[in-house]
Amino acid sequence: MNRTDTLPKLMVITHSTHMQMPLPKWAEEVCSAGGRLIQLREKHLDAAQLYELASTLRRITLQHGATLLINDRADVAWAVEADGVVVPELGLPIEVVRKLHAKWLIAKSVHDVAGAKAAEQSGADFLIFGHVFKTASKPNVAPRGLEALKAIAEQVKIPVFAIGGITAQTARQCLENGAFGVAVMSEVALAENVGQAVQTLLQAIADPVQLS
Amino acid sequence: MHQEISGLCVITDTTTQKRYTHLQLAELAMRGGASIIQLRDKHLSAKELFALAVAMRTLTMSFNRLFIVNDRADIARAADADGVHLGQTDLPIPAARKILGKGKIIGATASTLEEALAAEQQGADYIGFGHIFPTSSKEKPTPARGVAALQEVVNAVKIPVMAIGGITLENAASVLETGVQSLAVISAVSTADSPQVASAKLAALIKTYTELHKVNRKDS
Numbered sequence: 001m002n003r004t005d006t007l008p009k010l011m012v013i014t015h016s017t018h019m020q021m022p023l024p025k026w027a028e029e030v031c032s033a034g035g036r037l038i039q040l041r042e043k044h045l046d047a048a049q050l051y052e053l054a055s056t057l058r059r060i061t062l063q064h065g066a067t068l069l070i071n072d073r074a075d076v077a078w079a080v081e082a083d084g085v086v087v088p089e090l091g092l093p094i095e096v097v098r099k100l101h102a103k104w105l106i107a108k109s110v111h112d113v114a115g116a117k118a119a120e121q122s123g124a125d126f127l128i129f130g131h132v133f134k135t136a137s138k139p140n141v142a143p144r145g146l147e148a149l150k151a152i153a154e155q156v157k158i159p160v161f162a163i164g165g166i167t168a169q170t171a172r173q174c175l176e177n178g179a180f181g182v183a184v185m186s187e188v189a190l191a192e193n194v195g196q197a198v199q200t201l202l203q204a205i206a207d208p209v210q211l212s
Numbered sequence: 213m214h215q216e217i218s219g220l221c222v223i224t225d226t227t228t229q230k231r232y233t234h235l236q237l238a239e240l241a242m243r244g245g246a247s248i249i250q251l252r253d254k255h256l257s258a259k260e261l262f263a264l265a266v267a268m269r270t271l272t273m274s275f276n277r278l279f280i281v282n283d284r285a286d287i288a289r290a291a292d293a294d295g296v297h298l299g300q301t302d303l304p305i306p307a308a309r310k311i312l313g314k315g316k317i318i319g320a321t322a323s324t325l326e327e328a329l330a331a332e333q334q335g336a337d338y339i340g341f342g343h344i345f346p347t348s349s350k351e352k353p354t355p356a357r358g359v360a361a362l363q364e365v366v367n368a369v370k371i372p373v374m375a376i377g378g379i380t381l382e383n384a385a386s387v388l389e390t391g392v393q394s395l396a397v398i399s400a401v402s403t404a405d406s407p408q409v410a411s412a413k414l415a416a417l418i419k420t421y422t423e424l425h426k427v428n429r430k431d432s
Contacts, residue, residue: 046301046302047283047284047301047302047303048300048301048302048303048304049301051303051304051307072258073284073286074286074290075284075285075286075287075289075303075307075308075311076303076307078285078286078310078311079285079303079304079307079308079310079311080307088257088258090257090258090259090260091257091258091259092258092259092262092286092287092290093259093262096262096290099290100286100289100290
């Protein structure tokens with residue numbers, strides 16, 4: 001069985017500085033609503049704080065059978081026995097992360113075809129590509145668009161998650177343009193009703209995609 | 213089992229000075245006699261820090277010196293460094309031990325006796341205690357600890373103690389009188405006219421005191 005055989009199609013990314021509630025409660029709501037893939041990404045935190053949060057999220061995600069990935073810090077992922085790591089563009093080489101932990105699910109953030117192919121070649125399990133649409137997280141960078149997403153998805157065999165400006169509506173478009181799944185930050189992090197936001201996204205990507 | 217922590221530890225730093233790269237500073241320090249090189253750079257990406265750590269591993273190996281990575285246990289392991297140094301805001305010691313195993317060195321920063329004892333109890337291999345004197349290397353929210361506090365720690369813990377913070381050639385002797393096994397410096401080497409000469413002088417001073425303390429221990 002491949003590591004990605006049971007990969008959920010919705011990745012929810014933490015954004016603690018913008019959340020209406022403490023991160024553990026938020027994670028609980030995400031999981032209760034059916035979110036099964038969480039990425040802990042809190043670049044402003046030091047390793048001690050990140051480790052604390054990661055430990056808590058590990059406990060919550062395990063209770064729900066959800067997958068937990070840690071952004072960048074493979075040591076934190078290792079220490080809390082997370083399911084894997086999301087390697088940022090300027091993160092550790094994929095081969096190095098794989099050598100640290102053979103069974104990890106390793107995702108790589110990419111921004112173009114060359115980066116996507118290189119990541120696949122070096123053994124990434126799946127890719128996160130973006131930002132596809134306009135997003136408040138990256139106000140000064142032009143979105144890469146659905147065409148670019150499609151081009152990437154056609155060039156690699158591993159699953160591609162679309163990120164950046166993902167809503168229930170755009171999530172659907174991403175899947176129609178070759179994405180395996182979508183990754184969201186603001187849409188769930190900022191939501192007044194976290195559970196409902198997760199459910200709406202899950203529904204949007206659950207129906208079989210009509211290939212035109 | 214790994215080599216014991218002792219002698220001069222030079223933390224390569226490229227924020228207090230721009231003349232040398234991390235690797236150049238390390239090489240000069242080791243030529244002078246530094247026993248331990250610690251790589252610390254909070255500004256680099258993981259990709260850059262890893263690449264640098266790999267190069268630093270090769271360099272320190274050629275001098276047969278210890279190489280410690282600050283904060284990132286994953287990079288310490290991936291680059292096959294001798295260990296990791298953890299500050300109070302870094303990973304907990306047991307978490308880093310899980311990653312590095314027993315064969316690697318884990319150092320822990322302490323600025324109080326309680327922190328030092330806790331770190332020893334959690335399995336640290338050495339204590340980095342400080343800062344001893346006022347220092348300009350980092351923003352320090354806490355006051356300098358002084359030599360008396362260092363003495364307390366040296367007396368209280370069984371693992372080696374490395375003194376850090378504002379140590380210069382002028383005040384090093386007062387620090388070494390406590391029986392501390394190791395001195396860590398940043399600016400005293402990185403901003404010296406000759407980092408190599410500064411390292412040599414500090415290393416020689418540490419050696420003198422280490423031998424003196426050995427003799428004293430035998431006598432008592």
